[in-house]
Structures are given as C-alpha cells and as structure tokens.
Amino acid sequence: MSETTIRINERIRRNAENIASALENHMLSVFAPDARKELRLFSAGEAADLLGISTSFLRKLHFEDKIHEVQTSGGGRRFYSAQDLASIRSHLDSGAKVPGSYLKGRRAGDKVQVLSFLNFKGGSGKTTSTVHAAQRLALKGYRVLCVDIDPQASLTTLFGYRPEVDFLTTGTIYDAIKYDDPVPLAQVIQKTFFHGIDLAPAGLILQEFEHETPRALMNNVQPAFFSRMAMALAEVEAAYDLILFDCPPQLGYLTMSALCASTGLLITVVPNMLDVASMSQFLQMSADLLDVVSDAGAPMEYDFMRFLINRMEPNDGPQQQVVAFLRNLFGKEVMTNAMLKSTAISDAGLTHQTIYEVERSQFHRNTYDRALESLNGVNDELESLIQAAWGR
Known part of the structure; x- marks a missing residue:
C-alpha cells in the first residue's frame, strides 16, 4: 500500500508500536531486565x-x-x-531543645498539604517541577505521596515504572476514583525506590474518568466528580505530610478533581508572551469552571497560590522582560526563585532521572551546580510556604 493510500489509523498504530518497542529497548539499556531504580548515596x-x-x-x-x-x-x-x-x-x-527542629513534617492539628502543579500548556515543566519538589522535600524528611493524574504518566515513568505494561488496565489512581466499584486508595499506592515517597500511578486508563464523568453528572451519581479525589485522599492522608498532584495539560475533570482536593496551587509558566497569553486563557477558564463546582459545594479555600517561572534563561533579555511583567502584575504570587533551563536537567531526563538522582561527576561541574542551586532555591521556597501554612 502506498504512502498516499495507507489508512491513517493503521499508520498511527504502526507508529505507536514502533515507538513502544524503541522505548522498551531504551529502558532495557538503561536498567537491567526486571530491575527497579535505586537511589544513589x-x-x-x-x-x-x-x-x-x-x-x-x-x-x-x-x-x-x-x-x-x-x-x-x-x-x-x-x-x-x-x-x-x-x-x-x-x-x-x-535531642533538640525544640521538638520539630529537624523533623519538620506535620504535627498535631496540622492538615495535610495537597499541592497541584498545573498549566493549560504542555511543556511548561509540570512533571519536572513535581518530581524535583517531591524528592527534595522527601530528602529533608517529609512524607510525600505523589499522585499522577496525567494519562500520559510521565511522573509514573520517572519512578521507574512502565505504565503501558505495569498499569495498562488496573493499578492506577483511576481504580480509586472510578464510579463503578472503586477500591481503597491504599490498594493502588506503590512504594518507590526513593525513601519517603509513595506513588499513586497513572496510565492511559485514566482517560476513562474523562469519558465517564459526563454520564455520571447526567445521572447524578454521588459523590460527584469534584469530591471523589478528596474522599480517596482522606483515606490515606494520615500517613503523609504532603500530597503532590502532577496534572494533565488540560482543564478536564481530572484536573478539576485535583483542584478541589488541593490546599495549594503551583502554576508553572515559561516566560514568553505566547505562554503568558495561553496562561491568561487558562486562568479565565479555570475561574469559570471553579465557580460552577464552588456553587455545587466544592471547597475553594487555598493556603497559597504561586506562579512558578520555569525554563528560565537568565541571560535572555526578552525573558527577563516577561518575568518583570509578571512580577509587576502578580507581585508576591510569583515565586522569588525560578527554575532554570538547564542541559543538566534535560540530560538527566534522557535516562529517566532527576538532578537529585544523578551523580555530579556525570556533568560539567558548573552546569550541575547551577541546576542544583536553582532547584534547591525553588523547592526550599516551597517548603517555607508549606511551613507558613502550618503557622510556623
């Protein structure tokens, strides 16, 4: 069959099979068969x-x-x-004079902090921001649950799983929030190789939630979609200090359910005017939809909301102008620290790793140090927001 007459569904399926095979070979070259990732010393x-x-x-x-x-x-x-x-x-x-000087997680009376990383646009660094925040905070002693609600499951992949194999039809967060026979969230939570981090995985099956919710709304199925995630988290929240959502790059029912369960919001934005214009549309749509679920009874009280500048190039003049524009517009809601665009971060991603996982010796020292300083600055600022929400 010639290229001009091949059916598009067949072409797409062939491409999907080819890339799946290539990714499988890549994973096998990076990790031994059946091996799981291990955190370095x-x-x-x-x-x-x-x-x-x-x-x-x-x-x-x-x-x-x-x-x-x-x-x-x-x-x-x-x-x-x-x-x-x-x-x-x-x-x-x-041995500290003040208990909690070194163990800075939740104390009696503190509510679990549930943070959503999101943007309307793909490529804004949501997953990168989520995984680095989770790892930095876990290394500082916090008990973290990562919840991947993106059907593409990039966060799940970064923790060493193969969603298309490990969680093709079951074992994801979908099992805990679906309308027919949901299971306890504890049954789908996975321990990860990273001490202090558990994972509620994602997979393509999550897309079913987007398809099923309109019918559930028509039939008035209870609890409603915007309550299901919060109810699932309530079952396990006592075991964690922090719960981090990696949201999909669209404002669907999954994202809305995460927003209704959250106590804090991190909107990632790349500092160029096209992305800022896209973010403007995203914020307007978010506000309109949140009005609807708020009227339906969803809680909308957050401890904080911040814009996180991502993929920042300090020597790029136009980017500096956009950042200044955002800071003038939003003031303290723009995080002081920005996440730099770095070859160290992108190169680490080639082997499904993060800056906190790779050895410094694998990179040019200055490149690694700049990336690490940037990530630590962002995540330590985030930690201060969490501590302030706990009244400290």
Whole structure:
C-alpha cells in the first residue's frame, strides 16, 4: 500500500508500536531486565546540607558514636543513604531543645498539604517541577505521596515504572476514583525506590474518568466528580505530610478533581508572551469552571497560590522582560526563585532521572551546580510556604 493510500489509523498504530518497542529497548539499556531504580548515596557535604547541620558537626556525631556508621569508600569517605539521613534526623530531633527542629513534617492539628502543579500548556515543566519538589522535600524528611493524574504518566515513568505494561488496565489512581466499584486508595499506592515517597500511578486508563464523568453528572451519581479525589485522599492522608498532584495539560475533570482536593496551587509558566497569553486563557477558564463546582459545594479555600517561572534563561533579555511583567502584575504570587533551563536537567531526563538522582561527576561541574542551586532555591521556597501554612 502506498504512502498516499495507507489508512491513517493503521499508520498511527504502526507508529505507536514502533515507538513502544524503541522505548522498551531504551529502558532495557538503561536498567537491567526486571530491575527497579535505586537511589544513589550522598556525600557527607550533601548529607549535612539536607540535615541542616555542618559537616564538622556530622563528623563529631560519628566520632562520639551518637549515630550509626555508614558506608565508607576505600579512602575513608562516608556516604549516606536516604534511610541513613532519616535515622540521623530522628536522632537529632530527639535531642533538640525544640521538638520539630529537624523533623519538620506535620504535627498535631496540622492538615495535610495537597499541592497541584498545573498549566493549560504542555511543556511548561509540570512533571519536572513535581518530581524535583517531591524528592527534595522527601530528602529533608517529609512524607510525600505523589499522585499522577496525567494519562500520559510521565511522573509514573520517572519512578521507574512502565505504565503501558505495569498499569495498562488496573493499578492506577483511576481504580480509586472510578464510579463503578472503586477500591481503597491504599490498594493502588506503590512504594518507590526513593525513601519517603509513595506513588499513586497513572496510565492511559485514566482517560476513562474523562469519558465517564459526563454520564455520571447526567445521572447524578454521588459523590460527584469534584469530591471523589478528596474522599480517596482522606483515606490515606494520615500517613503523609504532603500530597503532590502532577496534572494533565488540560482543564478536564481530572484536573478539576485535583483542584478541589488541593490546599495549594503551583502554576508553572515559561516566560514568553505566547505562554503568558495561553496562561491568561487558562486562568479565565479555570475561574469559570471553579465557580460552577464552588456553587455545587466544592471547597475553594487555598493556603497559597504561586506562579512558578520555569525554563528560565537568565541571560535572555526578552525573558527577563516577561518575568518583570509578571512580577509587576502578580507581585508576591510569583515565586522569588525560578527554575532554570538547564542541559543538566534535560540530560538527566534522557535516562529517566532527576538532578537529585544523578551523580555530579556525570556533568560539567558548573552546569550541575547551577541546576542544583536553582532547584534547591525553588523547592526550599516551597517548603517555607508549606511551613507558613502550618503557622510556623
């Protein structure tokens, strides 16, 4: 059959099969068959930074046998696992004058913080922002649940799963929010390779929620779509400090259900005028739809909303002008720190990894350090917003 007469459905199916096969081969070249990702070890300097202490104090703790010994290299350098950090953090907090000085998660009376990362446009860095925030905060001792509600399941893939194989028809967040025979959310939550992070996975089956909801609305099926996610989260929230949504790049029922369950909102925006114009439409549509679900009884009270500048190039004059425009327009609702556009972040993504997973030695030192400083700045600012929401 010639190219001009081939059926488009056949062409698309062939392309889908080819890319699926290529991705499978790529994953097998990156990870051994049936292997799961493992988190690297951290140097003493990295460990001290994450614990909020000096390297000399960390050495002192070892010298005085107040913490257990960790893995050492042939030259005597110490390396710490995420589990080691959690153990040391607990020891530090047990001896602190003010409880919670090192364990900064929820305390009695604190509500779980549920944050949605979203934008109307693809390519605005939602998934990158979500996964780096989750990992930085987990390394600082928070208990994190990531909820992937994008049927494309990029966040799920970054945690080492193959959605098209592992969660083709079952095992996703869809199972917990579907209208017919939903299961407890705890049954679909997966432990991840990253200490402190659990995952409610996504897969293409999630698209069914978008198809089923109009019929459910017509038949007045209860609970309504905007309550189902919040009800599912309520079953497990006691186990977590933070719940992070990676939303799809459209304002559908999945995104709306996440917004109705959230306590904070991060809108990612790339600083160019086309993206800003798209965001304007997105915000107007969001407001109109949220009016409708608010009138239907959905809670709409947030602790904070912020615009997160993404893929920022500091030496790009037009981008600087757009950022200045946004800051003038939205004031403190634009985060002080911006996420830089970095080859280190994109190169790490080639192997389905993040900056917090890769070794510094794999990159040019300055490139890695700039990316890490940018990500830490964004995520530490986010942490301060979370702490402020808890009244600290």
